[in-house]
Amino acid sequence: MTMSELDERSKKILWATIKSYIDLKSPIGSEVVTKRFSFGLSPATIRNTMADLIELGYLSQPHTSAGRVPTEKGYRLYVDALLKEYTLPLDPTFLQQLFNRLHSIEKNINRLIEETSKTLSAFSHYVGVAIPPQPKEITLKRIGFVKHSDSKVLCVLISEEGIVKNKLITLAEVLTQRDLNKITNYLNHEITGLTLNEIKTKILSQMSREKTICDELIAKALRIFKEAITWLPEYNVYTGEISGTYNLPDFATISQIKKLFKAIEYKHFIAKILDKIAESDGVQVFIGSENTIYEMEDFSIVVSTYKDRYIARGTIGIIGPTGMDYEHVIPLVRHTAETLTEILSEG
Amino acid sequence: MTMSELDERSKKILWATIKSYIDLKSPIGSEVVTKRFSFGLSPATIRNTMADLIELGYLSQPHTSAGRVPTEKGYRLYVDALLKEYTLPLDPTFLQQLFNRLHSIEKNINRLIEETSKTLSAFSHYVGVAIPPQPKEITLKRIGFVKHSDSKVLCVLISEEGIVKNKLITLAEVLTQRDLNKITNYLNHEITGLTLNEIKTKILSQMSREKTICDELIAKALRIFKEAITWLPEYNVYTGEISGTYNLPDFATISQIKKLFKAIEYKHFIAKILDKIAESDGVQVFIGSENTIYEMEDFSIVVSTYKDRYIARGTIGIIGPTGMDYEHVIPLVRHTAETLTEILSEG
DNA sequence: CATTAGCACTCTAAAACATGGAGTGCTAAT
DNA sequence: ATTAGCACTCCATGTTTTAGAGTGCTAATG
Secondary structure (H helix, E strand, O other): OOOOOOOHHHHHHHHHHHHHHHHHOOOEOHHHHHHHOOOOOOHHHHHHHHHHHHHOOOEEOOOOOOOEEEOHHHHHHHHHHHHHOOOOOOOHHHHHHHHHHHHOOOOOHHHHHHHHHHHHHHHHOOEEEEEOOOHHHOEEEEEEEEEOOOOEEEEEEEEOOOOEEEEEEEOOOOOOHHHHHHHHHHHHHHHOOOEHHHHHHHHHHHHHHHOOOOOHHHHHHHHHHHHHOOOOOOOOOEEOOOOOHHHOHHHOOHHHHHHHHHHHHOHHHHHHHHHHOOOOOOEEEEEHHHOOOHHHOOEEEEEEEEEOOOOOEEEEEEEEEOOOOHHHHHHHHHHHHHHHHHHHHOO | OOOOOOOHHHHHHHHHHHHHHHHHOOOEOHHHHHHHOOOOOOHHHHHHHHHHHHHOOOEEOOOOOOOEEEOHHHHHHHHHHHHHOOOOOOOHHHHHHHHHHHHOOOOOHHHHHHHHHHHHHHHHOOEEEEEOOOHHHOEEEEEEEEEOOOOEEEEEEEEOOOOEEEEEEEOOOOOOHHHHHHHHHHHHHHHOOOEHHHHHHHHHHHHHHHOOOOOHHHHHHHHHHHHHHOOOOOOOOEEOOOOOHHHOHHHOOHHHHHHHHHHHHOHHHHHHHHHHOOOOOOEEEEEHHHOOOHHHOOEEEEEEEEEOOOOOEEEEEEEEEOOOOHHHHHHHHHHHHHHHHHHHHOO
């Protein structure tokens, strides 16, 4: 057995051990493996291999005469295999339920996201999380203004995705309704159909160019608009229900629960993680200390991106113990992301 | 000792016992009371009185040779005294901090409420909750419309309190921008300065009267408006951070934490409780099973209303174990509500 | 006669101890 | 190379012991 590679049999035994551990949630002895799998090998042989796997860092032992427990390195291998080679087929009744739950929601993206997080929680018994598309990626459909008082105007942005953002703007000068209408028309003409990111670069550079020339009113319009889109990049992290979660032995200690809540409460932590992966497609898994955040070091997170009809991407995921049931969770997350993408693609 | 009344000394001993229990969080023996308070009485006497108090239902005993524990009836007496007669002076540095925290927030009521819930959590180490004024009580300042597409219009309501609500309305007929402007003007003229409740009764009855007569456009306006204000009565219940909470021995068991979270997650439960008291002023305390909701039966909630410059009332409160530190929490909640009212009253 | 010292009694939480079994690592046999 | 056999380790569980906190009662006391 070389250091760099595991032979086929070792892999199988490692797999069997990890799977058993996830199922039984307690250290796995050699005999358990022989009983649950028919490798045609005796416990003694399994034991020898297991000793090697410990040597190589894939397994560990709570104490001398105990069974074996997967290490993060072990989970990594297990999960990678799960992601690449093998997918558990999803239960059709479950698929139906998922479909129903998400389709029963009115076409409001935030409600949809919220329901998704709840659905993920409900079906996984871990903690589901979901965030809507990042503001910078949403496509602007319409801009409007509602007079608030003489010096203030509420700017309303509507995105193609159906996201509505409000921002109260204090004006330097008094504007008539006529002016406001003109500004509205101008901005809608220039801006509609672009993403906020595009607008920021394209239009605002244009602004500095046009600064000297042109209509005084347009200058004003651009100034107002610039203020309107500089909201703080708020993250709406929705987390599903958590009270169903800590039945699981993994979450059974107070300190664990505490950590979990710290992690969940500092939503920007989660947003940061979910954000980091927003670039790549497909399901990704971060195991234990791979999450650089301290509060998350005992947990794993399974995430995937989804897309809407335009180009915006959001992220959904499940937070669970490092020994979570990846075999079921990964397809669940994958399929949920796909379903969400589907729904958001429909006219 | 009559059944109906406690004599002065019994009250003192009961008070001392409850206070000690809250401080020490474990059953209180007669000797503890004599040591912590100088009643000039021996343990034996205290014991006799305590036996009476058990008889009368103010105290209980986990087992024969244990100290005494307050019952809900006991807490009730204790809390009522606390509410009526006696207020712990608040630490001035704390007052300063509270003031700073709430004043550092921009004048956005929802942000303010959120911060309040967090502040309550932080300073009490229990769970702070806060809800903004009920929709029906807010005073309308302005209404506006932003065209979404040919058949849809986004209705924007701005309240005096600074609350903004959006509702997407599907139109039966196509409206020109001119029509929309007219409708906007008409509605603003009719409606501004009224509470939603007033509007609902007054204007909508007027609507049915004017139905037959009058401008066709006004009829349309009223129809649109009616749809606009019939949003679901959503409760934004903000809960502060919880991860700091279960250091406390009271929250030390898994099942307790579980209950707590069930209670918190079903926010409408809390909203219901907070709602019920929205009528009366001042601080109120609900102890254990006084909260009719099952999930709350092991907890107490200390609540108070706050008012904004107009007539709207919101509620804030703290959820903690029945044996929570009422002596500190009650003034905290009272003062926070006052501060909030103050801030919301400023121009 | 209310109060209290004194004391036997109760119950528990914590410590100390005992036991069974699950699981290992090694060795010798296949 | 595999595995049966076995001595050994360690923990989880259950049992026993112990110390002490607290009570309720009784008899003594001002």
